[in-house]
Amino acid sequence: xxxxxxxxxxxxxxxxxxxxxxxxxxxxxxxxxxxxxxxxxxxxxxxxxxxxxxxxxxxxxxxxxxxxxxxxxxxxxxxxxxxxxxxxxxxxxxxxxxxxxxxxxxxxxxxxxxxxxxxxxxxxxxxxxxxxxxxxxxxxxxxxxxxxxxxxxxxxxxxxxxxxxxxxxxxxxxxxxxxxxxxxxxxxxxxxxxxxxxxxxxxxxxxxxxxxxxxxxxxxxxxxxxxxxxxxxxxxxxxxxxxxx
Amino acid sequence: xxxxxxxxxxxxxxxxxxxxxxxxxxxxxxxxxxxxxxxxxxxxxxxxxxxxxxxxxxxxxxxxxxxxxxxxxxxxxxxxxxxxxxxxxxxxxxxxxxxxxxxxxxxxxxxxxxxxxxxxxxxxxxxxxxxxxxxxxxxxxxxxxxxxxxxxxxxxxxxxxxxxxxxxxxxxxxxxxxxxxxxxxxxxxxxxxxxxxxxxxxxxxxxxxxxxxxxxxxx
Numbered sequence: 001x002x003x004x005x006x007x008x009x010x011x012x013x014x015x016x017x018x019x020x021x022x023x024x025x026x027x028x029x030x031x032x033x034x035x036x037x038x039x040x041x042x043x044x045x046x047x048x049x050x051x052x053x054x055x056x057x058x059x060x061x062x063x064x065x066x067x068x069x070x071x072x073x074x075x076x077x078x079x080x081x082x083x084x085x086x087x088x089x090x091x092x093x094x095x096x097x098x099x100x101x102x103x104x105x106x107x108x109x110x111x112x113x114x115x116x117x118x119x120x121x122x123x124x125x126x127x128x129x130x131x132x133x134x135x136x137x138x139x140x141x142x143x144x145x146x147x148x149x150x151x152x153x154x155x156x157x158x159x160x161x162x163x164x165x166x167x168x169x170x171x172x173x174x175x176x177x178x179x180x181x182x183x184x185x186x187x188x189x190x191x192x193x194x195x196x197x198x199x200x201x202x203x204x205x206x207x208x209x210x211x212x213x214x215x216x217x218x219x220x221x222x223x224x225x226x227x228x229x230x231x232x233x234x235x236x237x238x239x240x241x242x243x244x245x
Numbered sequence: 246x247x248x249x250x251x252x253x254x255x256x257x258x259x260x261x262x263x264x265x266x267x268x269x270x271x272x273x274x275x276x277x278x279x280x281x282x283x284x285x286x287x288x289x290x291x292x293x294x295x296x297x298x299x300x301x302x303x304x305x306x307x308x309x310x311x312x313x314x315x316x317x318x319x320x321x322x323x324x325x326x327x328x329x330x331x332x333x334x335x336x337x338x339x340x341x342x343x344x345x346x347x348x349x350x351x352x353x354x355x356x357x358x359x360x361x362x363x364x365x366x367x368x369x370x371x372x373x374x375x376x377x378x379x380x381x382x383x384x385x386x387x388x389x390x391x392x393x394x395x396x397x398x399x400x401x402x403x404x405x406x407x408x409x410x411x412x413x414x415x416x417x418x419x420x421x422x423x424x425x426x427x428x429x430x431x432x433x434x435x436x437x438x439x440x441x442x443x444x445x446x447x448x449x450x451x452x453x454x455x456x457x458x459x460x461x462x463x464x
Contacts, residue, residue, distance in 0.1 A: 155464055
């Protein structure tokens with residue numbers, strides 16, 4: 001009555017149709033949030049007194065940066081669950097996260113450099129946040145490459161899971177090392193103790209975009225996982241029965 | 246058992262001096278490429294010196310990593326280690342220690358000589374040496390995890406570089422940062438303490454992660 005419980009959901013057999021039912025809702029929600037946020041941010045929000053209109057790239061840049069890190073944490077969570085409880089679905093989650101995370105990271109770097117050119121006068125600076133984001137991209141690429149290099153799915157999953165967890169330890173160290181090393185990027189303005197340092201007229205569309213990106217991520221992740229299930233469970237009986245008319 | 250593994254590693258390194266000296270030679274060659282590449286301007290050389298020595302050290306360490314487990318895997322000795330009653334993490338730690346003694350330590354000791362060529366003064370040489378003494382075991386410990394993960398994979402060498410170099414970023418930054426801070430008169434204490442803290446962390450976790458990676462690779 002209340003839908004499948006969590007442990008049953010962990011079985012691909014139940015997850016597949018469940019994700020299928022959830023997907024359209026998430027998809028439409030993401031589309032709505034993104035359209036509303038983008039329309040508001042690009043059209044309605046006032047121009048910045050310092051940066052003019054070029055600050056508007058923030059509405060892409062900040063959500064992408066947020067998701068580049070959120071994806072890593074989701075992936076590492078999946079990796080941990082898979083290493084400890086050998087849950088197949090957690091490995092699929094981790095596998096599907098890696099290319100998404102790499103894409104969000106690349107988007108962050110590209111939009112950041114487009115923003116940096118008019119603001120800082122340079123496409124690229126060896127600044128703390130830029131450099132740690134670049135290293136994050138390398139970590140994602142390493143994870144994808146490692147999985148690609150191992151043929152057996154079980155072994156590939158465990159090896160990448162271990163590497164992802166090593167990366168979790170390393171990410172704060174990289175972050176602080178480059179932060180103390182050299183800094184040009186503006187400090188955080190959303191996650192401050194004293195509350196956000198952005199005017200509400202710009203903050204609302206930004207939050208809408210962040211929510212939109214996050215829901216989009218969830219939707220794409222579910223779709224990818226459904227594909228992954230189809231690929232891995234080709235021989236499974238429930239799948240052939242599902243296919244039958 | 247632990248002592249025997251340690252003695253065996255040192256003996257193997259002693260019997261194959263070519264393998265052991267290769268990273269050291271590579272280190273010196275890479276280090277001497279920098280003045281050829283960027284020009285022999287003394288001011289420029291002094292400013293890039295610490296970074297250049299550290300990059301050469303990172304690359305030389307990378308060069309030695311695939312050999313850490315590959316030969317043992319081919320001869321079957323690695324499976325014996327896995328089956329032995331001694332904890333695998335401890336055995337791994339001993340292997341990494343032996344590798345550091347035979348390749349990392351000579352590299353750190355040769356570094357001041359190389360740095361003299363970059364025109365660093367004696368105070369900075371001491372800081373560089375201290376940083377490398379803390380940093381090279383860290384490079385070996387972190388590298389062992391990736392070496393174990395890529396064990397026996399096709400194209401393992403190139404993949405190893407991709408996996409391990411991002412992990413080396415903090416070591417490189419704090420290591421060369423120590424020399425730069427000392428040269429600017431800030432003192433190298435903070436950077437060296439951070440390197441030491443990371444080394445302590447890696448000493449606890451890296452052998453354990455490497456052991457887990459070996460179990461995955463030989464599954």
